[in-house]
Amino acid sequence: MSQSTDTAPLAPIAAARPVARAWRMPDWMITTISILVFLGLWESARDHIDPLFASYPSAILKAAWRMTLNGRLPDALWESAQPFLAGYALAAILGVPIGLLLGRYRVLQAAFGIYVTAGYSTPLIALVPLLLLWFGLGFTVKTVIIFLLTFFPICINSWAGVRAVPKSLVEVGTAFCASQQTIMRQIVLPAVLPYIMAGLRLGVGKAVIAMVIAEFLTAISGLGGVIMSSANAFRTADMFVPIILIMVLAVLLTNFVEWIERRIAPWQTELTGHDAP
Amino acid sequence: MSHVQLNRISKSFSLRVDGKPQTIHALRDVSFEIAQGEIVALAGPSGCGKTTCLRIIMGLETATSGEITVGGRRVSGCGHDRGMVFQHAELLPWKTAAENIKFALAAKGVASSELDAMAARYLELVNLGHAANRRPHQLSGGMRQRIGIARALAIDPEVLLMDEPFGALDSQTRETLQMEVLSIHQRTRKTVIFVTHDLDEAVLLADRVVVMSQGSVQEIISVDVPRPREDIRAIIASTEFMTKRARIWSALHDAKPRPPILESAA
Numbered sequence A: 001m002s003q004s005t006d007t008a009p010l011a012p013i014a015a016a017r018p019v020a021r022a023w024r025m026p027d028w029m030i031t032t033i034s035i036l037v038f039l040g041l042w043e044s045a046r047d048h049i050d051p052l053f054a055s056y057p058s059a060i061l062k063a064a065w066r067m068t069l070n071g072r073l074p075d076a077l078w079e080s081a082q083p084f085l086a087g088y089a090l091a092a093i094l095g096v097p098i099g100l101l102l103g104r105y106r107v108l109q110a111a112f113g114i115y116v117t118a119g120y121s122t123p124l125i126a127l128v129p130l131l132l133l134w135f136g137l138g139f140t141v142k143t144v145i146i147f148l149l150t151f152f153p154i155c156i157n158s159w160a161g162v163r164a165v166p167k168s169l170v171e172v173g174t175a176f177c178a179s180q181q182t183i184m185r186q187i188v189l190p191a192v193l194p195y196i197m198a199g200l201r202l203g204v205g206k207a208v209i210a211m212v213i214a215e216f217l218t219a220i221s222g223l224g225g226v227i228m229s230s231a232n233a234f235r236t237a238d239m240f241v242p243i244i245l246i247m248v249l250a251v252l253l254t255n256f257v258e259w260i261e262r263r264i265a266p267w268q269t270e271l272t273g274h275d276a277p
Numbered sequence B: 001m002s003h004v005q006l007n008r009i010s011k012s013f014s015l016r017v018d019g020k021p022q023t024i025h026a027l028r029d030v031s032f033e034i035a036q037g038e039i040v041a042l043a044g045p046s047g048c049g050k051t052t053c054l055r056i057i058m059g060l061e062t063a064t065s066g067e068i069t070v071g072g073r074r075v076s077g078c079g080h081d082r083g084m085v086f087q088h089a090e091l092l093p094w095k096t097a098a099e100n101i102k103f104a105l106a107a108k109g110v111a112s113s114e115l116d117a118m119a120a121r122y123l124e125l126v127n128l129g130h131a132a133n134r135r136p137h138q139l140s141g142g143m144r145q146r147i148g149i150a151r152a153l154a155i156d157p158e159v160l161l162m163d164e165p166f167g168a169l170d171s172q173t174r175e176t177l178q179m180e181v182l183s184i185h186q187r188t189r190k191t192v193i194f195v196t197h198d199l200d201e202a203v204l205l206a207d208r209v210v211v212m213s214q215g216s217v218q219e220i221i222s223v224d225v226p227r228p229r230e231d232i233r234a235i236i237a238s239t240e241f242m243t244k245r246a247r248i249w250s251a252l253h254d255a256k257p258r259p260p261i262l263e264s265a266a
């Protein structure tokens, strides 16, 4: 043994100097800084921007303020929100259970799986002219378009989820003689939950796209209508207002779904959560 | 009277490898009987069919041919008369330690008012009372395995089936649990069938050791160390123990691993 070790006891030194942890910037702060830098760069380019072809943050903000005061933006938002929520809710309420049933029962999968796969991989936008004939130009047709584009990703995700449930865990239920109902509720469903939530998250994006397209192609109305009419009138700043509003709302909705997922399936983030440097 | 009886059990798996159909004869003509209250160890090289044998007794797998009876009843599917400890614990990741045990208890029909107390008791049995509210991924491999054991014991089965239950444990914990199994056995006279790679464990716990090779029973060796086996140290040092150990060692040494793969035409 070296001579220095027998004089100084190790434990008190270690106790006196707890390992200092470097301060880590929280994620939200990094995101905020990133957004501010981006907006700053964009704004600084304002002198080079022709307001006819593009716009910059302060002009957009001004336009947003004006459109909020004169009621154009709130009205459009309300008009868009109704078919969006109706179509998305319908897609979730039907898509999740149908996906679960397809994954659980071989016969159903063989009989109907092909339609879901087809619906998922076909550009359903192509059906819009036909839908217009069937449902007219109003709320109904928008809801149907949003539903159609959102249903398939939600359904296909919960379907794939059931098929990915580890067989060994279902066997635990079998080995302890749990009823089919218990196995479904306490083993299959929790295992599928992350897939369902991923589908719902994807669905938000699809529903937003569907909403804007529906408003472009049917009666020019809602936020999509504002985009169209502003673009036609070369009011570029006005056009950016609904685009940015849709972006912000879509991000918020996606985060909301993620938040729900963390609440109802905390084990999942604990299992897969990694702490990248 | 025999409690568990395997009568010419065979099991083959058909699968495709590179498009060619193959048949693996995981078990071939396996027959043995286990008396009420007996402890039997299944030993043999990796891939010789131990897990498959246990799964068939549990009812998780159906034999291609042959018959199994437990307590005189023909086995078809799972039952509360048998409790299984899996090779890889297989706890439900979304349930806490206590909830995993309660899952098994509830499936057996234990009244919900008693679930908490019983789960706590069995967790305490495997020294995990402090971890009751942790989820499996917050536990070490050995802790998970102990919960798997507690879960199987909790349903109070007549036959306890354990697939390498102590393989992942440190020697101290393993010894504690081995003693626990011996004392539970002493009290309840349960029939126990367990798979092990550990010669000491086989001799220490078992009345007989079934040595398997290539999917069939190569040899059944009686251990004949008197019960109760309370003083591990004395037993391990005894000459009977040594001779039996050597005997099983040479049987295992002769055993061949994997069952043969038959490539069938068609």
Ligand SMILES: Nc1ncnc2c1ncn2[C@@H]1O[C@H](COP(=O)(O)OP(=O)(O)OP(=O)(O)O)[C@@H](O)[C@H]1O
Pocket (backbone or CB within 6 Å): B013, B014, B015, B024, B025, B026, B045, B046, B047, B048, B049, B050, B051, B052, B053, B258, B259
């Ligand atoms: N589901 C399955 N499909 C195809 N082959 C299988 C299946 N299950 C087991 N086998 C084969 O059967 C044989 C016996 O497997 P088993 O799991 O019973 O071995 P084991 O004795 O438990 O081995 P170990 O000690 O490594 O756990 C192996 O050759 C394995 O490849």
Ligand SMILES: [Mg+2]
Pocket (backbone or CB within 6 Å): B050, B051, B052, B087, B163
């Ligand atoms: Mg095995």
